[in-house]
Amino acid sequence: MFFYSFKNGLTTAAIDNNGPISHLVLAFRAGSRYENAQIRRGLSLVWSSGSSGSKVWSFASRDVFGVSLSVPRDQAPLALSILGHVTAQPAFKPWELQDVVPTLHADRDYRNPIDIAIEDAHRAAFRTGSLANSLYAARHDIGNIKSSALVDFAAKQFVTGNGVLVGVNVDAEQLEYYGSSNAPINHGPAASFVPSPYVGGDWRRSAASSNTTSVVFAGLGAGSADFDRLAVQAVLLESLNRACRSLQKNSSGVTFSAQPVQFVYEGAGLVGIQMTASGNGHKDVVGDLVSKTISTVKNAKFDKIEELRRAVANNIKSKEECSQTTAVKTAVDVLSSSADSEALPRAISKVRAEDVKAALAGWLKKPSLSAYGSIANVPYVDQI
Template sequence: MRSSLVSKSAVAAKIKTTASPLRAKLSNGLQVVSQDNGGAVSQLILAFRAGSRYQSTTQQGLVHHIRNFVGRDVQSYPGLQLVWASAASGGQMNSFASRDILGVHMAVPRDTAEYALSILGQVASRPAFKPWEIEDVLPTIRADLTRKTPYGIVFEDIHRAAFRNDSLGHSLYAQKNEIGRFGSEEMKEFAKKHFVNGNGVLVGINVDSETLNNYGEQNGAIQDGSLVVSHLSPFRGGDYRRTSPGSAVHVIIAGTGAQNNDVKQLAAQSIIAAHIQTTVSPLTQNILPGGVPSGSAVSASYDGSGLIGIYLNTTAAMSDPLVRRTVEEFRNLKIKNLEGTKRRAINEILFNSQNTVFTGFDLATAALHKGPEPSAIIEEIQKIQEKDVNGFVKTAFERIAISAYGNCSGITYSDEI
């Protein structure tokens, strides 16, 4: 069925078939979020407000080093023992980081979730950062840099352009000259401050809430500590460019997006993203010759700010007129079929909610920043009117940021458009 034909009643019915997450704050300060969909695989996440924005300006690349230490020794157990224990429970384990949070995710058979939690607590909150293991971690950081795609490069750089030297401009990746800069003691100090109950969240999908709460209250792995508040990072706008050989150019153009705890802003941003994303959007039809579907929405929300815009893959000859047309379209953006666009936005949220890993990540971020649940955003989307969209657009694209990678010397700078 085409998304534009889905009715509000069908959306409501869909929402009712999905379990609502249960949130609790334990006496030790740890946030706990559970959502039992009755699935056979449990998704477990232990995360902290410790993403790349929590690095100081002299610590660029530190979070990348810490993230890649997962699987190494912890304070009470050898890393190999924990990895084998995870595998023996039928689980998969990996670390992740965003600008707001840093954590560890495990996927395990439901009947081993309680045992897996004991592994997760040790791995995520008690890394040992032994000096002799640092040399083993450095090749994995270099490998991460070699795997960066053109989109990944301009996505990182749009944060540098938009937020400049503020905390949201801090990259998720260490630069080449930053690899190996950090010693064991510096990583331990960061973990001691950030990997604590009052700064963390435990998320479980397809696991009993009582199991999560009991572990959160009774485990001895996560140390006591207080919430760590991030520095504000307002959208400033600007440009960031990297040149490379060839004729291809990759560009992201973005404006001020929604912060992750403002449900009305998030709803409006979801609608704008849906308008940009669809290949039949008037915006992409106007800026891309022949209606070529080479543009996709860029939407990111953080504590205190966000980004909304578009990614374009074009040629050097086409890049400047394309960028100019895109900015003009953004600043004059009108959605003729608002109801259809709202339905596409709702469908996108519902589609993403079927991926329990993404859901777990979103629940962790929302809990640590008092953000709304997906159902609340859907309800708000249904209330959005044309004046709300117009107001969001006016604020969002008053200033813009542009990141470009490739043969990009001919692209006009943002303050000239």
């Protein structure tokens, strides 16, 4: 991997696997955590819907917004130009925003209960902090977000100090030349990172007509640059993934599933279990299923630590085989100052069973719980 940081603040990263398809990513520190109180209601969804396509697609998190473009390798120079103009200098014309209004309503309607529970878990965990900002526009704001607000936000966030240009299967000199002289990115300093304190607690929403109830039980997780904690967290999640397999249920008209999840951001994150119960009779048993799952988490064993470490290391290697995934991950890592690709594998090799036990105890000390659906029988945090 070749890095180059220009005086204007822009960073380029090139990885050449000698593949026939080039994958380009231009990303900025412009996730929902950087929205202020006036534009907090989900601008990320506007960009995500407007930029998606078969070969050009966008991605957004609470930390980062970016656009990815995949083309045949010999078309990379032209693709760089397109990517720069589409991403770094969006017009946000009023009629363009009106064109995506139907898509935004459809996107909201197609959210499933677990998507809502995950958003609410962030609200419970971080409350009014920047990481509580939603990725989705409120229904009453769709069609009312002004183009001027988007233009102002882009002018502030889509600047060189906030940006990274990543190319996989692209010549490094070509990427550097474009970044230094041709990229149409406004100059500006990096955004100030504002910590989002973890609080914890409950966030519950009833949807009595829903035939599905989703619950997220989580605690404070590692930040993106804390490799030691991320390594321990990865081993913890692998162990919990194995434990959750025994909790799957599909009988008596009720389907239940549980799986570990993590959300990693700059400075902090969430780690926990997401659970979904569905079926006509699920509302009567969902509370017991959630309690049983959390009890299993609390009593997790880590006696096969070497096997867990190997599994985690293999998972990391398998993900690196996808060039497009590598391009996006590299962009996110650079913007969070965690671009050392070997740091996490090194830390994983040193994880001990007692480290994982301590991490689990820390998570359980002050948990958060969100629930969406038939929530009457779902326990509160202080009942667990």
